[in-house]
Amino acid sequence: MTTRSVYAPIPVARPAASRLRQTAMVPFVCVIALCLAGPLLSDYALEIALRLMLYIILAEAWNLLAGYGGMVSLGTASFVGIGGYAMTGLLNKAGLPLAIAIPLAGVAAALPAALISRAVFRLRGLYFTVGTLAMAEALRMFMANYGGFGGATGLFLENDPPGLSALYWIAVALVAFTTIVMTLVTSSRFSILLRSLRDDEDAAAQIGVRPFRIKLIAFVLASFLMGMAGALQSLKLGMVEPYGMFGVQWTINVLSIVIIGGKGLRAGPLVGAIFVVALGELLADYPALHLSLTGLILILVIRFAPQGLVGLVTRRFRHRKGAA
Amino acid sequence: MPSFDVVGSSLVSGILLGGVLSLTALGLSIALGVMGLVNLAHGELLIGGAYLSYFMLRYLGIDPILGLLLVGAAMALLALPFQRLLVAPLSGKGMEAPMMTMFGVSIILQNLYLLAFTADTRAIETAYAASPLALGPITVPKIYVIGFAVSIVLVWLIHLLITRTAFGRELRASSADATAAAVMGVDVRRVHALTFSLGAACAAMGGVLLGTAFTFTPSSGATYLLISFAVVVLGGVGNISGTLVAGILMGLMQSMGALVLGDGYRDFVGLVLFLLVLALRPQGISMKGAR
Numbered sequence: 001m002t003t004r005s006v007y008a009p010i011p012v013a014r015p016a017a018s019r020l021r022q023t024a025m026v027p028f029v030c031v032i033a034l035c036l037a038g039p040l041l042s043d044y045a046l047e048i049a050l051r052l053m054l055y056i057i058l059a060e061a062w063n064l065l066a067g068y069g070g071m072v073s074l075g076t077a078s079f080v081g082i083g084g085y086a087m088t089g090l091l092n093k094a095g096l097p098l099a100i101a102i103p104l105a106g107v108a109a110a111l112p113a114a115l116i117s118r119a120v121f122r123l124r125g126l127y128f129t130v131g132t133l134a135m136a137e138a139l140r141m142f143m144a145n146y147g148g149f150g151g152a153t154g155l156f157l158e159n160d161p162p163g164l165s166a167l168y169w170i171a172v173a174l175v176a177f178t179t180i181v182m183t184l185v186t187s188s189r190f191s192i193l194l195r196s197l198r199d200d201e202d203a204a205a206q207i208g209v210r211p212f213r214i215k216l217i218a219f220v221l222a223s224f225l226m227g228m229a230g231a232l233q234s235l236k237l238g239m240v241e242p243y244g245m246f247g248v249q250w251t252i253n254v255l256s257i258v259i260i261g262g263k264g265l266r267a268g269p270l271v272g273a274i275f276v277v278a279l280g281e282l283l284a285d286y287p288a289l290h291l292s293l294t295g296l297i298l299i300l301v302i303r304f305a306p307q308g309l310v311g312l313v314t315r316r317f318r319h320r321k322g323a324a
Numbered sequence: 325m326p327s328f329d330v331v332g333s334s335l336v337s338g339i340l341l342g343g344v345l346s347l348t349a350l351g352l353s354i355a356l357g358v359m360g361l362v363n364l365a366h367g368e369l370l371i372g373g374a375y376l377s378y379f380m381l382r383y384l385g386i387d388p389i390l391g392l393l394l395v396g397a398a399m400a401l402l403a404l405p406f407q408r409l410l411v412a413p414l415s416g417k418g419m420e421a422p423m424m425t426m427f428g429v430s431i432i433l434q435n436l437y438l439l440a441f442t443a444d445t446r447a448i449e450t451a452y453a454a455s456p457l458a459l460g461p462i463t464v465p466k467i468y469v470i471g472f473a474v475s476i477v478l479v480w481l482i483h484l485l486i487t488r489t490a491f492g493r494e495l496r497a498s499s500a501d502a503t504a505a506a507v508m509g510v511d512v513r514r515v516h517a518l519t520f521s522l523g524a525a526c527a528a529m530g531g532v533l534l535g536t537a538f539t540f541t542p543s544s545g546a547t548y549l550l551i552s553f554a555v556v557v558l559g560g561v562g563n564i565s566g567t568l569v570a571g572i573l574m575g576l577m578q579s580m581g582a583l584v585l586g587d588g589y590r591d592f593v594g595l596v597l598f599l600l601v602l603a604l605r606p607q608g609i610s611m612k613g614a615r
Contacts, residue, residue: 072420074427119603126362126419127557131602134550138595145588248546252431259424288435295431299410302421302428 028183030270031176046164050236052277053171054229057178058250059257059269061225064182066255067264068191069218070125070198075132076254078139079109079223081246083230085149088240092158098170102231109227110220117216133251140246154241161238171232178225185221186266194218195264249291253280256294260301262308271310329461334579337464342575343472344533346568347479348548349555351526354482357562358499358519360419361411364426366527366552367545368433373399373528374535375441378448388448388532389470395532396525403524407517415516430545437542448536471533476568478529482522483564495519499562547591551578554598 034049041049058076065071086108090101112135120131144152162170185191193214196204205211234240253276261272276294283290305312348370355361363369376395380386386394410429414421447453452466486492497505498515506512534540534548551574559570574594581593 070420072424116599119599122602126423127602129423130362130550130553131599133546134554134595134598137546137550138592138599141588141592141595145586145592255424255427288438292432292435292439295428295435298428298431299425302425303410303413306417306421 028179031172031179034172034175041168043164046168048277048281050164050168050171052273053175054232054236055253055257055273055277056269057171057174057229057232058226058254059261059273060178060182061222061229062254063258063263063269064185064194064218064225065222067258067268068186068198069194069215071215071219072125072129072255073132073222074129074251074255075136076226077246077248077250078132078136079113079226080230080233080250081136081139081143081240081242082109082112083227084234084240084245085143085155085230086227087231087234088155088157089149092155098162098235102170102174102228105231106224106227109230110224113219113223114216117212117219121212121215136246136248136251140242143242143246150241152242154239154245156239157234161235167232167236170235174228174232181221181225182266190214190217198264252291252294256298258308259298260308262310263306265307265310267310268308272308275309329463331583332462333464334583335576336462337468338576338579339572340464340468340472340575341537341579342572343475343479343568344530344537344571345551345555345574346559346571347475347526347533348530349552349559349567349571350479350482350564351523351530352549352552353556353559353561353563353567354519354526355523356556358495359411359422359516361426361520362419362423363520363523364423364549365430365433365545366523367547367549368430368437369399369403369524369527369545370531370534370548370552371437371540371542371545372402372433373531374448374540375437375446376528377532377535378446381448381450388450388536389474392474392529392532396529399528400521400525403521404517406524407520411520412513412516430549434542434545441542443541443543445539445541446535447539448532450536453536465537467533467537471537474533475530478526479564479568482526485522486564491515491518550598551591551594554594554601557598558601 034053037049058080062073062076065073083105087101087105090096090104091098094101096104116131116135120128120135143149149155161167193204193209196209197211197214201211230245234245237244257272257276258269259272260275261270262268279294280290283293301308307315348366351369352363352366355363355366373395376398377388377391380391380395381388388395406429410425411422414425450467452470455466456463457466457469486495494505494510494515495518497508497510498512498519502512505515530552531540531548555567555570555574558574559566559568574597577597578590578594582590585593
């Protein structure tokens with residue numbers, strides 16, 4: 001088989017099947033735990049759990065891009081914002097049921113991703129990063145200045161948004177969906193193609209991987225997930241406005257979650273989200289201090305633990321196993 | 325339709341501001357060309373220069389233009405430990421780690437400004453910032469003309485530094501091939517440190533000029549970073565004359581955008597232009613200096 005030998009030079013990309021099944025189990029166990037915990041939680045706990053799940057979805061999507069595909073995006077906010085605005089529009093103008101409106105909001109976020117891809121994939125790495133940042137800033141400025149979508153004041157949901165516990169179940173469903181998608185994507189041939197591009201685009205292209213197509217699929221898929229998360233956020237707030245929905249804090253938080261948790265690792269987004277949401281809750285009264293501290297932790301993790309907290313723990317674990 | 329005077333003045337303003345943009349872009353371009361560093365904290369260094377100049381004027385009474393080189397030198401010195409501690413240890417680990425580290429620096433600086441100086445909108449207030457200069461039907465604020473002249477001189481000085489001095493030779497050698505330069509006895513680490521400082525100084529001096537012409541807040545940096553980056557891409561990385569032309573072109577396009585769509589769209593036009601250039605002509609406007 002010639003195709004076999006093609007993948008041989010990237011052994012890292014092929015974890016043992018048993019280990020893969022093991023790591024894939026973790027998120028599923030978490031989803032089940034979320035289902036069981038739902039009815040027991042207080043309003044405050046529901047609120048926190050909701051934020052945690054929102055960030056898990058976003059971080060999973062960002063991890064697909066940056067961790068598996070090597071495409072570090074600074075445009076998270078644009079897809080969250082588009083998802084939120086699309087959701088509000090779909091509910092207000094078309095009166096669609098939530099089960100249809102949320103995936104449609106995801107599609108609305110995936111479309112501009114497909115449009116912009118030609119610009120941002122033209123050159124490698126850094127142009128993608130800066131291009132996505134430019135896109136997010138441009139969208140925020142446009143939404144604040146253009147009157148058609150409520151301008152700087154934003155738009156309100158005309159009907160009452162669903163209650164906290166309903167939102168919780170929607171979030172659980174979205175997390176479950178994201179988990180299934182990510183498990184399928186990360187354990188399939190597609191993941192190997194994507195990681196081969198991350199590790200060496202020239203070599204991968206030489207042996208027949210199509211960089212543009214593979215990256216486009218990852219980008220569109222990630223934007224779809226981010227758009228749905230944005231839809232959830234707009235439901236939670238009952239309104240959308242440019243500085244919140246397109247705010248750079250989405251980009252910063254999601255990026256720090258994945259880098260702190262462990263980029264390119266299946267459990268990274270989950271661990272990172274718990275860490276960042278907990279830190280945010282501890283420092284809720286000091287937003288500027290919180291962000292400065294996040295930046296500092298980011299720098300330290302990049303320098304001393306490039307594989308994040310999960311990488312740190314697994315390395316220590318393996319070390320001990322090896323010594324015994 | 326606005327009158328000829330308004331259109332003419334606006335376009336001239338754009339060209340003049342474009343000169344300042346080429347100065348800030350040059351700082352970004354040098355760091356990118358020589359060290360392969362995308363300095364995502366460039367905007368915050370720029371705003372840092374503006375704050376420095378603001379407080380120098382307020383407490384020491386130093387005029388921003390006279391103190392320009394002082395601010396540049398101060399920022400260059402402040403930037404040295406940043407490079408030593410944060411960027412240098414990551415060399416050889418690809419472009420992503422230093423870029424994300426600078427993103428972390430950008431978050432930290434922005435929030436430190438917020439904590440230290442509050443979110444208030446500020447401007448470096450001078451007599452020439454507000455007073456107009458009239459030449460026939462065309463009227464522009466004096467600071468635009470001063471900013472343009474100062475920027476052009478600085479860009480020219482940096483051009484001389486890079487093309488005519490021993491340091492410039494080492495810089496060009498490190499840029500072309502760091503390993504070969506090191507073999508030939510160039511202290512690449514030192515060149516990188518000084519390059520980073522030079523980039524920071526450009527940002528800070530540009531920030532002084534922009535902070536005098538416009539208002540600024542702790543979070544103004546991101547837009548300037550992106551506009552500067554757009555100019556770098558448009559002009560070609562490491563191409564000084566290309567950067568100068570691209571900066572002026574960017575200023576002109578922004579002014580035209582503001583004229584047609586409204587002042588709120590000034591930066592929006594710049595960013596859209598950037599995305600268009602990435603899509604259609606990522607090697608920039610000139611063939612020279614393309615990578």
